[in-house]
Amino acid sequence: MTWAIKSKISRMERDDFSQNNLWDKIVFSKIRHLFGNRVQLVISSSAPLSAEVANFNRSVFSCQFAEGYGQTECIVGCWQISGDIHSGETGIPTPVNHIKLIDMPEKDYYAKDRVGEICIRSQAVFKGYLNDEVKTRETIDNEGWLHTGDIGQWTKNGTMKIIDRKNSVFKVSDCLYQIWRRNTFFLTNQIHYSMNTEMSTAEILTIDLIHFNSISDNTFSSFVSDLEL
Numbered sequence: 001m002t003w004a005i006k007s008k009i010s011r012m013e014r015d016d017f018s019q020n021n022l023w024d025k026i027v028f029s030k031i032r033h034l035f036g037n038r039v040q041l042v043i044s045s046s047a048p049l050s051a052e053v054a055n056f057n058r059s060v061f062s063c064q065f066a067e068g069y070g071q072t073e074c075i076v077g078c079w080q081i082s083g084d085i086h087s088g089e090t091g092i093p094t095p096v097n098h099i100k101l102i103d104m105p106e107k108d109y110y111a112k113d114r115v116g117e118i119c120i121r122s123q124a125v126f127k128g129y130l131n132d133e134v135k136t137r138e139t140i141d142n143e144g145w146l147h148t149g150d151i152g153q154w155t156k157n158g159t160m161k162i163i164d165r166k167n168s169v170f171k172v173s174d175c176l177y178q179i180w181r182r183n184t185f186f187l188t189n190q191i192h193y194s195m196n197t198e199m200s201t202a203e204i205l206t207i208d209l210i211h212f213n214s215i216s217d218n219t220f221s222s223f224v225s226d227l228e229l
Helices: 002-013 022-034 051-061 133-139 209-214
Strands: 041-044 064-071 075-079 098-102 115-121 146-154 160-165 187-194 201-207
Touching: 002 022, 002 051, 022 051, 041 051, 051 064, 064 146, 098 146, 115 160, 133 146
Parallel strands: 041 064
Antiparallel strands: 064 075, 098 115, 115 146, 146 160, 187 201
């Protein structure tokens, strides 16, 4: 399979997306058949994708595989154009958006080094959070720039690559979330293990049964006091 993928990616780098070469007949056509032989476009967003996963999908489906970047607050900020097969990058800014990077000295990221917090300004940016002016002003500055909280890097190809997150809540390529929890009513311990080179994720939760049983006849809204959780 490794040789098949390398061969397929090499062809794609030469703009050959044919589905009729040797490896297609031996390996990839069988997988495509499981998806109805009709996949023409694959889109990945939400979190950075490992190169292994991206190259596997590109090889199997022999179609445009686009990685993009955006948020609920700004929809699509960047998008890979046709022919861009660089894994781990999210493409160029979409036509409607202006994007800039700003310094994050507390994390040693500086725009002069082509790295910093991603800020987006366009008509596609949301107007604000419903009934929460304080949070809105924290997110959108006086010049209309949306501060995404994501740390990006301009690559030598002029595309955006997501490399970090500003605060303690972030999602990386192995889908691991990290957060300093403020409410551990049930949870006494948690172990979360995930590697983007593996096919499975292990998560072990230890529940405080005394607290859990005490509210078994009540609704969650009756004991959840932290509305931001």
